[in-house]
Amino acid sequence: MEDIKNRVREVLTDGCLDYKQKKHNLAYIAESTQAYPKVSDEAMEALADKKICDLFEGSAPYRPRYILPDYKLALKKGIKYLELDPPTDFDEAINFLSILYSYVPSITGYSVYLGNIDQLLLPFVADLSEESIYKKLKLFWRYIDRTLPDAFVHINIGPEDNIIARAVLKVEREVKQVVPNLTLKYDTEKTSDALLNDAIKTVFEVAKPHIANHNMITTDFKGEYGVVSCYNSLPEGGGSHTLIRLNLKKITDQHSGNTDAFFAETLPKYCEMTLDIIEARIKYLVETVKYFETDFLAQEGIIKLENFSAMFGFYGLAECVNTLMKNEGHDFTYGHSEEANQLGHRIVEEMKQHVDARPLPYCEANNGRAFIHSQSGIDIDVEETAGARIPIGEEPDIYSHINAVAPHHHLINGGISDIFHFDDTVKRNPQAVLDIIKGAFKKGMRMFTFNIANSEFIRVTGYLVRRSDLKEFREEGSRYGSTSFAANSMDNKNVDKRIAKRVNSNERTASQY
Amino acid sequence: MNALQANISGIIKSSVIDGPGNRMVIFFQACNLNCMYCHNSHTIGLCNLCGVCVQACPTQSLKIDTANKRIIHDTETCVHCDTCIKVCPENSSPFYKKMSVENLISEILEVKDFISGITVSGGEVMLQADFLVEFFTAIRKYPELKHLSILVDSNGNVGLDKWDKILDLTDGFMIDIKAYSPQIHKQITGFSNEKILDSIQYLDKKGKLDELRLVLVPDYNNGEDEINKISTLINKLSPEVRKVLIKMRKHGIRKKYTSLKEPNPEEIRKVQNRFKEAVISVFTI
Numbered sequence: 050m051e052d053i054k055n056r057v058r059e060v061l062t063d064g065c066l067d068y069k070q071k072k073h074n075l076a077y078i079a080e081s082t083q084a085y086p087k088v089s090d091e092a093m094e095a096l097a098d099k100k101i102c103d104l105f106e107g108s109a110p111y112r113p114r115y116i117l118p119d120y121k122l123a124l125k126k127g128i129k130y131l132e133l134d135p136p137t138d139f140d141e142a143i144n145f146l147s148i149l150y151s152y153v154p155s156i157t158g159y160s161v162y163l164g165n166i167d168q169l170l171l172p173f174v175a176d177l178s179e180e181s182i183y184k185k186l187k188l189f190w191r192y193i194d195r196t197l198p199d200a201f202v203h204i205n206i207g208p209e210d211n212i213i214a215r216a217v218l219k220v221e222r223e224v225k226q227v228v229p230n231l232t233l234k235y236d237t238e239k240t241s242d243a244l245l246n247d248a249i250k251t252v253f254e255v256a257k258p259h260i261a262n263h264n265m266i267t268t269d270f271k272g273e274y275g276v277v278s279c280y281n282s283l284p285e286g287g288g289s290h291t292l293i294r295l296n297l298k299k300i301t302d303q304h305s306g307n308t309d310a311f312f313a314e315t316l317p318k319y320c321e322m323t324l325d326i327i328e329a330r331i332k333y334l335v336e337t338v339k340y341f342e343t344d345f346l347a348q349e350g351i352i353k354l355e356n357f358s359a360m361f362g363f364y365g366l367a368e369c370v371n372t373l374m375k376n377e378g379h380d381f382t383y384g385h386s387e388e389a390n391q392l393g394h395r396i397v398e399e400m401k402q403h404v405d406a407r408p409l410p411y412c413e414a415n416n417g418r419a420f421i422h423s424q425s426g427i428d429i430d431v432e433e434t435a436g437a438r439i440p441i442g443e444e445p446d447i448y449s450h451i452n453a454v455a456p457h458h459h460l461i462n463g464g465i466s467d468i469f470h471f472d473d474t475v476k477r478n479p480q481a482v483l484d485i486i487k488g489a490f491k492k493g494m495r496m497f498t499f500n501i502a503n504s505e506f507i508r509v510t511g512y513l514v515r516r517s518d519l520k521e522f523r524e525e526g527s528r529y530g531s532t533s534f535a536a537n538s539m540d541n542k543n544v545d546k547r548i549a550k551r552v553n554s555n556e557r558t559a560s561q562y
Numbered sequence: 563m564n565a566l567q568a569n570i571s572g573i574i575k576s577s578v579i580d581g582p583g584n585r586m587v588i589f590f591q592a593c594n595l596n597c598m599y600c601h602n603s604h605t606i607g608l609c610n611l612c613g614v615c616v617q618a619c620p621t622q623s624l625k626i627d628t629a630n631k632r633i634i635h636d637t638e639t640c641v642h643c644d645t646c647i648k649v650c651p652e653n654s655s656p657f658y659k660k661m662s663v664e665n666l667i668s669e670i671l672e673v674k675d676f677i678s679g680i681t682v683s684g685g686e687v688m689l690q691a692d693f694l695v696e697f698f699t700a701i702r703k704y705p706e707l708k709h710l711s712i713l714v715d716s717n718g719n720v721g722l723d724k725w726d727k728i729l730d731l732t733d734g735f736m737i738d739i740k741a742y743s744p745q746i747h748k749q750i751t752g753f754s755n756e757k758i759l760d761s762i763q764y765l766d767k768k769g770k771l772d773e774l775r776l777v778l779v780p781d782y783n784n785g786e787d788e789i790n791k792i793s794t795l796i797n798k799l800s801p802e803v804r805k806v807l808i809k810m811r812k813h814g815i816r817k818k819y820t821s822l823k824e825p826n827p828e829e830i831r832k833v834q835n836r837f838k839e840a841v842i843s844v845f846t847i
């Protein structure tokens with residue numbers, strides 16, 4: 050109790066947190082008084098020494114980690130709980146969504162998904178001029194950034210070229226905000242080169258959108274999907290109860306024996322343990338908290354339990370491969386030698402098999418199995434490289450880079466990301482990026498994210514921060530929850546040396562208290 | 563298929579500065595000009611197997627292979643000190659390779675999904691025009707490659723008949739104008755420029771001149787008279803030709819030319835203004 054009191058006091062008196070951030074952190078402390086969902090002692094130990102990481106979801110899950118409301122349905126039916134009738138015009142639609150957003154739970158307290166916004170708003174365009182759409186969206190964007198100040202808040206556009214998608218990109222270039230994070234769904238048939246080109250020029254300005262391989266991702270889902278938070282692709286009208294990630298570096302460091310033994314014993318053991326934790330957390334959320342019986346989103350059908358699954362994440366593949374290679378007396382490194390890349394690929398394949406072989410309750414969205422996710426890292430990952438990425442600063446030339454990582458992508462239905470860095474000169478030649486993105490998708494990449502060196506925005510593991518915000522935060526705190534996360538990341542890694550990865554937000558901040 | 567080979571000094575598989583889109587760039591060895599500011603002077607000459615570099619190499623990484631008339635380079639022991647290049651009396655290098663059309667095609671196939679096209683550059687590519695004919699024809703015939711655009715980056719210093727050979731196989735040409743006055747041209751490059759001026763106008767007439775570049779060398783080609791003459795020439799060309807003003811940079815130039823000076827902002831602005839007065843839009847890099 051004394052301990053709790055001290056933690057609470059520390060939050061209350063922390064001058065770097067605003068009122069809302071304090072409330073969020075206090076809730077985390079309160080949650081931590083509850084016993085963790087029942088798992089084996091060994092699993093608890095693995096969580097404690099970070100071989101398995103629950104990404105600070107808290108010890109008593111009372112809301113799913115990732116919720117993707119079916120906004121289309123909500124707009125059509127209205128929401129009784131919020132006394133909202135279906136909107137009849139553009140202004141009403143924006144107002145409706147603005148209200149609904151603030152009620153969507155997540156780990157950070159801010160909705161990770163704001164919908165495929167162009168598809169949602171197109172039916173309300175009527176005879177509005179381009180100019181007035183732009184103006185309305187600009188205000189909407191300001192509202193989103195100021196009231197949902199978290200870089201994991203993610204919005205989607207595409208795949209069709211349309212007036213809203215174009216206006217969104219224009220607003221992005223103009224307002225240069227960190228929030229919302231943005232993905233363009235790119236479809237070889239449906240997306241015009243002109244829209245992709247516009248998106249690329251927007252990346253030059255604000256380091257977003259990410260480009261998603263729509264043709265590929267869409268085959269992994271029964272219905273619509275959304276890209277949320279940090280490159281997580283999940284079913285709309287559902288989401289993921291939880292995301293637990295396996296630290297491949299840590300389990301390899303503690304593995305004694307050769308590579309065969311790793312595949313025969315260590316990897317399966319920890320995959321199962323990760324899945325045990327996932328199962329326990331799902332059951333707690335669904336059966337103990339009874340979230341889906343009590344929350345209005347579920348009651349009104351905006352989300353459905355059958356559209357949920359869970360996420361099995363992993364990270365530190367590069368270190369895992371390099372260590373296994375070294376133990377076998379080889380000097381092959383991940384990203385640079387075919388042997389190492391092959392081993393990396395085999396590890397991902399085996400993990401996928403373990404995940405697919407394990408039935409989980411309440412995971413109907415993926416036929417009773419978890420989605421596998423190459424987790425893009427958080428600030429505490431000092432030694433581990435994000436997901437299946439090649440370590441920052443060690444990336445080979447662009448083709449070798451793509452060839453090394455692309456083979457993983459078709460397996461990772463929960464989302465995977467790699468970040469490519471371009472020199473400033475490419476700004477004069479956006480077509481070059483377009484060529485490379487198309488080539489990358491042909492090679493089977495699921496998602497393409499790129500950065501321009503020295504941009505005003507810094508990509509931390511999966512989200513953006515402004516260079517200036519980082520500096521300010523270190524001195525006096527920031528309006529954005531994710532900035533503190535980023536500051537930790539920047540201090541831990543040379544991410545601003547090479548501009549790097551993407552992270553999750555407040556959950557980590559909360560766990561510090 | 564054919565026995566023709568070209569001397570290739572290097573290949574860049576991804577370039578964003580050699581024409582529109584992402585491009586593979588193939589550099590050909592040997593040039594028929596000798597520009598003072600050449601950043602890659604080791605691509606000017608052809609190797610005559612004199613052996614100077616072999617003697618000079620501090621790691622004994624070079625050997626003359628007399629039977630095959632070439633130099634063998636041991637990449638394992640080479641420390642990339644560039645001594646060999648610096649001592650070569652021929653402005654050549656022991657590193658360029660003979661490659662066949664098939665060799666180049668297989669290089670392109672590796673990256674075909676990622677590029678808009680290829681650019682051939684030099685050295686002076688047109689010195690190997692016969693090879694280009696076979697090479698470009700092969701690309702146009704290859705089902706997976708025929709959509710690629712082909713750009714030629716040349717100094718323009720060849721007779722008109724040479725252009726005719728590859729005109730129909732090529733999407734566009736990028737040509738340098740080093741100076742307008744033959745005397746100044748001679749100072750900068752060692753050669754006169756009649757052929758170049760003819761080539762520029764010929765390629766433009768054929769609708770194939772994509773880009774014209776002027777490398778600005780203060781005290782040589784930035785005089786008022788010179789820029790006016792160049793403007794007059796440009797104004798005779800179709801307006802679609804992209805005009806690029808390039809600031810001469812001293813990076814990598816030969817020792818004997820280090821007294822050249824890079825243009826300062828004032829000098830660049832002056833030239834830009836001249837072009838502006840002549841209603842010519844130039845892009846400065």
Ligand code: SF4
Binds near residue numbers: 609611612616633649
């Ligand atoms: S590269 Fe130059 S120095 Fe070396 S053998 Fe050839 S001509 Fe002589």
Ligand code: SF4
Binds near residue numbers: 640
């Ligand atoms: S760069 Fe040339 S001189 Fe230097 S070690 Fe290599 S081969 Fe020898």
